Amino acid sequence: MAVLEELREAVLTGDKDRAVEVTRLGLETSIDPQALIDDAMIPAMDEVGRRFEEEEYFVPELLLSARAMKAALELIRPLLADTGASSRGCIVIGTVKGDLHDIGKNLVSAMFEGAGFEVVDLGSDVSPEAFVAAAREKSADLVGLSALLTVTMPSMKSTIEALEAAGLRDRVKVLVGGAPLSTDYAVEIKADAYAPNATAAVRAAQELVGGRAPCR
């Protein structure tokens, strides 16, 4: 019990070294690796999300917690490989063509990894063709599109159209996010969901594609 509580606390406070140490200790004392995830890390990240939405936490705290969770997960993953629970799905993410802003995208990417997804980050100023190629090659479950500039929002639409033209749209969900966006816009460009912030993005991804296979 103490290990689970300590791991929860380490993730919640973004203490990466402690999270790794406690996880190692837990594994040595034969605690079920799945319990470390289900009973410590996930409740911790849920609480991080709650604090973020309540404005007790801001971006730095979110990033540190995601980093602690990711480091601890890396120790556990190999032990779960057989059960198929090592990944919650494959996400290809990037900032759309014409937009160089990647802080928001990087934050969402870190939160996805923290939540157990496998993430392929294509960077910023990513063309529709590059999204299509990566989604196909990695057999992605979800494509995450980010834009900060109002002028680059149309690039989201053209990326979704390119996924459709490539015949991928029926097996790839699309999640969009970024300061100038709204649910209305997501509906208009035929995205599956819009997330107003990083924790909402994780929730949306879990609802859309939770429990799928890792990237190819």
Added chain:
Amino acid sequence: MPLIEELMAGGPVLLDGAWGTELQARGLTLGEIPDYWNLGHPDRVEQVARAYVEAGSDIILTNTFRANAIALAGHADLSKLDQVNLAGVEISKRAAGARARVFASIGPSGKLLVNRQVDEASLRACFEQQAGALAKGGADAIVVETMTDLEEARFAIEAARATGLPVVACVAFDSGKKKDRTMMGATAEQVAEALTEAGADVVGANCGNGIEGYIPICARLASATDRPIWIKANAGLPTLQEGEVVYGTTPGEFVSHLGDLVDAGASFIGGCCGTSPAFIEALRARLDA
């Protein structure tokens, strides 16, 4: 008399408005780096600068917001960066003549220190390079703007101060339910204290909020520092209308909040996203009335 006091002696000082949308109206396309138009289309950049001078700006900025080595790594020819910054100042100076001052713009790196996407040494080096080129071009002062992280802002302020020019530093308040925090969670009071301590001569805010939203933030900034306050607000918050992103505030509405913003302590006032020379013209008319 030092420049900042000299400018403030005549009452509120009028800044410029948005540049990006003005450049787009002159043909800047998606994916083009606006700053590199300083070399490719200096005439069109000068048209924008001139439009603000003619609208009545006392201070205009420069088309150099993104011209730093970290923000543009992998996206532009970095060997031309110094030329881009030099040309940016020269263009604004040509447009300003004796009618306006040129405060050169430094924007954020776009990378975060907190998760080690970038380190302190590279941030310092990139801001030193840009500030050096802007000073060499003959800028009257340097504006460190749209910052989200106070630590990064401090490196930029220190690099700007090293040139010997006056330094303005402002951050974007765009987070939290009341939109009165920076992305990293800092409050107005924390921002004012940190920017003052880092040595900025003028502190303030730009982008992220409409002019109404910046009135209480301005008062809080002013309560936490003895430095003059700089506010460049957006024309409201963006909304979607028939698939187009629009900033809803009109020049008339923007100007209707001018008195309250001055009362809240703003000494340097202009516009950010969604504003245009028409907004500056309206502000000028009200200030001169």
